[in-house]
Amino acid sequence: MRIASWNVNSLKARLDHVLDYCRSGQVDCLMLQELKLSDENFPHQAFADIGWNSVCHGQKTYNGVAILSPFEISNVMRGLPHLTPEDAQDEQSRYIEASVNGFRLGAIYLPNGNPCPGPKFDYKLQWMARLNAHAKTLLDSEMPVILAGDYNVMPQAIDCYDAPAWEGDALWHPQSRAAFFELSNLGYTDAIRAIHPVGAQYSYWDYQAGAWPRDNGIRIDHLMLSPEAADKLVNAGVDKTPRGLERPSDHTPVWVEML
DNA sequence: ATGACCACATCTTGTGGA
Secondary structure: OEEEEEOOOOOOHHHHHHHHHHHHOOEEEEEEEEOOOOHHHHHHHHOOOOEEHOOOOOHOOOOEEEEEOOOEEEEEHHHHHHHHHHHOOOOOEEEEEEEOOOOEEEEEOOOOOOOOHHHHHHOOOHHHHHHHHHHHHHHHHOOOEEEEOOOOOOOOOEEEHHHHHHHHOOOOHHHHHHHHHHHHHOEEHHHHHHHOOOOOOEEOOOOOOOOOOOOOOOOOOOEEEOOHHHOOEEEEEEHEEEEEEOOOOOOOOOOEEEE
């Protein structure tokens, strides 16, 4: 069972890339972020035509997450539980969770948080508090859990081409990183770093300033595995091929192979 | 090279991304 996560930066603009990736046989399940389309515009039929099921939590113009698989997708949950009454006002579509082939999968599009400090950074930290609280409750489930997606956090200096240049940025802020490391403290494993403990494993390259040809990348897309899921981890990696296609997303897929 | 992008909405310019 291979499971991948990919921030596609508009599913409408990237539909052919995503369909090709599904058809390639590289993965049995794909979690998508930044769909930038509403539920009624989600191309369920295009995936059905290649034998894939799809569930989404969309939003016009911004955000949007989905889970795709040839396997049955069941027990779908949209949005994170609320910790405070204010959380009920949150209308951003950034989380969808479902069961696929014995795994409990959460697709995450974590807020960027810039400018920092400010209300957007506050929103990021509150969203992470909600995610971490939910991640804790998921440990009680009977299933191996994978929380995968665009976390908008660079955990370590090796996850950035030039970490000092990101001083003060929400992706490299100590509070963002501390909130991310809470998942590790709960017992979740960063699959890419479990398999590749050292060296660059970038998942994002800016469109600007020749970041891709210069390999000025950052690692912000992560697959976090509960202890039960980590026991099933066989391999993990970054598939850089889609980033080199015509009109690519600025992110590329990250994947795990599970027993 | 002190440069340099992309997608969306609709407004050919502004917002958001990271």
